[in-house]
Amino acid sequence: MSLTGTKLQRVAVEAADRLPGTSSGHPFTAHLRVWKVAGKVFLIVTEDDPELEIITVKVDPHLGDALRRDHASISRGRYLDKEHWISIAAGDGVTRSLVEGLVHGSYELAEQQAPAKDRPEEDA
Numbered sequence: 001m002s003l004t005g006t007k008l009q010r011v012a013v014e015a016a017d018r019l020p021g022t023s024s025g026h027p028f029t030a031h032l033r034v035w036k037v038a039g040k041v042f043l044i045v046t047e048d049d050p051e052l053e054i055i056t057v058k059v060d061p062h063l064g065d066a067l068r069r070d071h072a073s074i075s076r077g078r079y080l081d082k083e084h085w086i087s088i089a090a091g092d093g094v095t096r097s098l099v100e101g102l103v104h105g106s107y108e109l110a111e112q113q114a115p116a117k118d119r120p121e122e123d124a
Contacts, residue, residue, distance in 0.1 A: 005090040008099055009045050012055045015103040016043045022077025022107070027106025032079065038114030042106040046077055054078065055099070056087045057106035 003011060008015045016022055016035040022042075025067060030049030034041055044056040056077050059067070064086045071093050079083025088102065109118070111115045 001097065002092055002094050003090055003096065004102035008088065008090050008094060009053055009055060011096050011099045012043060012057075012103050013045060015100045016107070019107050020102070021111075028079075037107055037111045037120065038118035040114050041080075042110035043103055046078075052089075054087045055103075056080065056085055057102045058084055058109045059086050059105060060084075060109070061103065063105075065091045 002087055013033075016024070019037065022035055022037050024033055026032065027034055031046065033045045033047055035043040035045075042058055046052050046054050046056075056079055058080075061083050064076075064084070067086060068076070071088075071091060073091025075087050075089075076082040078087040079085070081119040086102075088099065
């Protein structure tokens with residue numbers, strides 16, 4: 001079942017908040033809530049416009065291309081590098097599992113870019 005914009009954002013926030021070593025805040029503007037791991041951004045949630053209920057995540061460029069081809073509501077990243085980031089709005093095929101998977105994948109990409117000393121410790 002496809003998600004509404006509000007539900008899409010709620011699923012993304014819940015997924016991000018469950019990941020180890022994350023922080024969130026508004027470092028750019030009061031209207032963009034940003035999640036980071038080891039100082040690296042992995043999720044942006046737009047909070048200023050009910051008509052623009054989107055999330056923005058980091059992806060491998062090939063995955064981003066495929067997702068944009070398959071989903072009309074997925075576009076190049078709204079705020080960051082257009083090759084490595086995508087923005088997701090509510091639409092056909094945008095499901096809980098897709099959103100959770102994209103948030104987890106974005107977290108992993110951001111974590112890998114951080115210096116090893118800054119990464120969250122993995123559970124044994």
